[in-house]
Amino acid sequence: MSLTLSVDGDRWRRHLLATVTAHPGIVPVAKGNGYGLGLGRLARRAQWLADHAAETGAAVDTIAVGTYDEIGEAATRYSGDLLVLTPWRPFGAALDLDERTAARVVHTVSRPQDLAALRERDPRARFVLEQLTSMRRHGMTRRELATAAEELGRARSGLRGVAMHLPLNTTSHLGEVTRLINEVVASGLPTTTVFVSHLTASELARLATSYPDFTVRPRVGTDLWLGDRGALTVGATVLDVHQVERGDTFGYRGRSVPKSGHIVVVSGGTAHGIGLEAPTGDQSLKARAATLARGGMDAVGFVRSPFSIDGKQRLFAEPPHMQASMLFVPSGARVPRVGEDIDVRVRFTATDFDRVVVS
Secondary structure (H helix, E strand, O other): OOEEEEEOHHHHHHHHHHHHHHOOOOEEEOOOOOOOOOHHHHHHHHHHHHHOHHHHOOOOOEEEEOOHHHHHHHHOOOOOEEEEOOOOOOOHHHHOOOHHHHOOEEEEEOOHHHHHHHHHHOOOOEEEEEEOOOOOOOOEOHHHHHHHHHHHOOOOOOEEEEEEOOOOOOOOOHHHHHHHHHHHHHHOOOOOEEEEEOOOHHHHHHHHHHOOOOEEEEEEOHHHHOOOHHHEEEEEEEEEEEEEOOOOEEOOOOEEOOOOEEEEEEEOOHHHOOOOOOOOOOOOHHHHHHHHHHHHHHHOOOEEEEEEEOOEEEEEOOOOOOOEEEEEEEOOOOOOOOOOEEEEOOOHHHOOOOEEEEO
């Protein structure tokens, strides 16, 4: 009676080992809801990967978490360093680190004034300096990087490298990364380590050739944990089935059934993330047409759900409830039995499962 993520354990573990082997300096990213798998589970699996260093050739000595509030859950399951992706600020959770884990934390610093404040507060603090990329989310400009270099002087003083968070593009990042690395060299920073995100294997190989004196460490989340989607299956349990005729009322809002069929009640609702849609970045004509089509369906009470029966994506009978959803299955289509599991297509980073079962 749950929304369940089932994982083919052998296949998933083979993928993890293969991915880490292909990226010797990898920094696994374990943040948020743990890409649907759970933050704690990913931290434990990162420790498992670290324990397999002799097999993969990758030390896995660092994982990246999203926020300071996530450190505790990861720190009890993983023994290495904890790189916090959210930039350090002189307020909030960043100032409330547990003394037992503070020495394992690597901060991200994205402003020169924060670098001075962090070093004053904790002279032993370890950190990476984040550069401003075309993402324009966090990071230092070329001039600010030079200012940070002056602040540090010739001493390494806790500096663990420079971080670059790149956008999700279909074009190559090599031009931008080349410019950013050249800025690091020009700044005089005493480091040759660069933490990068969203680079392809070929781009990483090109960088290694172009900058043999640099150590490029890819931060990898989605491609590591969710890279083999065939190993992951999401299912929802059928909780109830009701035959209805045209004109019958149902649901919270007393809607009328447009034609005969069945109301199928399944596990999974807004508490799980079902029916909650994030803004899309797809601006193609096809995407816009699909948006218009969904709007037209919604106007007459028909909205496509992520639930599928026999390969057919079924419609919501009404907006999903907190922990269950009501689907409409028209007459003539096979009606699933109570207790049967049906397929669900979800966005893993926005879904909280009742159960995660790893075989």
